[in-house]
C-alpha cells in the first residue's frame with residue numbers, strides 16, 4: 001500500500017492507496033514545532049484506530065509547501081515505517097512541462113493538482129485549490145503547466161477581518177439568501193461568500209480568455225464544496241485531487 005502525504009501551510013493530509021483505491025484519509029494540523037516522534041505516534045495511532053497495518057505500507061510519497069517540516073517528516077518515515085519517502089521536487093518525473101520562469105518556484109501542491117486534473121479530465125483545464133491560499137492554475141491542451149494566480153485564502157482573509165476590527169466576530173463561511181443583510185454576522189457571511197464567488201468567476205473568465213478556450217474548471221480544498229454551487233464557472237469538485245495526483249506521480253516514478 002502507498003502512503004501519500006500533502007503538507008500544506010495549515011494542514012497535513014494523509015491518505016492510503018491500495019493500488020488506485022483511496023482506502024482512507026486523515027487531516028492533522030501542520031505544526032512546525034512537532035517532533036519526529038510526535039508525528040510518528042500521531043500517524044501510527046491514526047493507522048491503529050482505523051485498522052491499517054503499518055507493515056503493509058511499502059512506499060511513501062510527499063508533497064510539501066512548508067520546507068521547515070520536511071526533515072522531521074522524512075525522519076518520521078524512516079524511523080516509523082523504515083521507508084525513504086519520494087519527495088516531489090527536482091528529479092521527480094511528473095510528466096508535465098512547467099512553463100514558469102523558474103519551475104522550482106511553483107508550489108508542489110499546485111503541480112500535483114495539475115497532474116491529477118490533466119490525467120482525469122484532459123486539457124485545457126483550470127484548477128482552483130481553496131487552502132491557506134486560493135490558487136488558480138492553468139494547464140493547456142498539450143498538458144503543459146502554464147502558471148496561474150495566487151490569492152489570500154478564505155480562512156486567512158476572514159481571520160484578518162476579525163483581528164483588525166473591534167466589533168466583527170468570528171463567523172462560519174456560509175451562503176446567505178441575500179447580500180442586503182440586516183445583521184453583522186449575515187453581512188459578513190454574505191461579503192465573504194459572494195466576494196470569493198465573484199473572485200472565482202472573475203479570475204476564471206480572464207484565464208479562459210488567456211487560455212483561448214473552453215477549459216474545464218475543477219475545484220478542490222476544504223471550502224470548494226461550499227463555494228462551488230454559487231459560481232458560474234466551477235464544473236467539478238474533486239476533494240481528493242491532491243492525493244490522487246500524488247498517487248499518479250508515484251506510479252510515474254516507481
Ligand SMILES: Nc1ncnc2c1ncn2[C@@H]1O[C@H](COP(=O)(O)OP(=O)(O)OP(=O)(O)O)[C@@H](O)[C@H]1O
Pocket residue numbers: 007008009010011012130131132133153154155156171172173221222223
Ligand atoms: N466553513 C468554514 N468557515 C470558516 N473557515 C473555514 C471553513 N472551512 C475551512 N475554513 C478555514 O479555511 C482555511 C482553508 O481550509 P482548508 O482545510 O480547505 O485548507 P487546507 O487544506 O488546510 O490548506 P493547506 O493545504 O494550505 O494547508 C483554513 O484556515 C480553515 O480553518
Ligand SMILES: CC(C)(CO)[C@@H](O)C(=O)NCCC(=O)O
Pocket residue numbers: 008009065105106107108109110131132133135150
Ligand atoms: C501558494 C501556496 C501557498 C498554496 O499552498 C503554495 O503552492 C506555495 O507556497 N507556492 C509557492 C509559490 C508559487 O506557487 O508560485
Ligand SMILES: [K+]
Pocket residue numbers: 006008109129131221242
Ligand atoms: K491543500
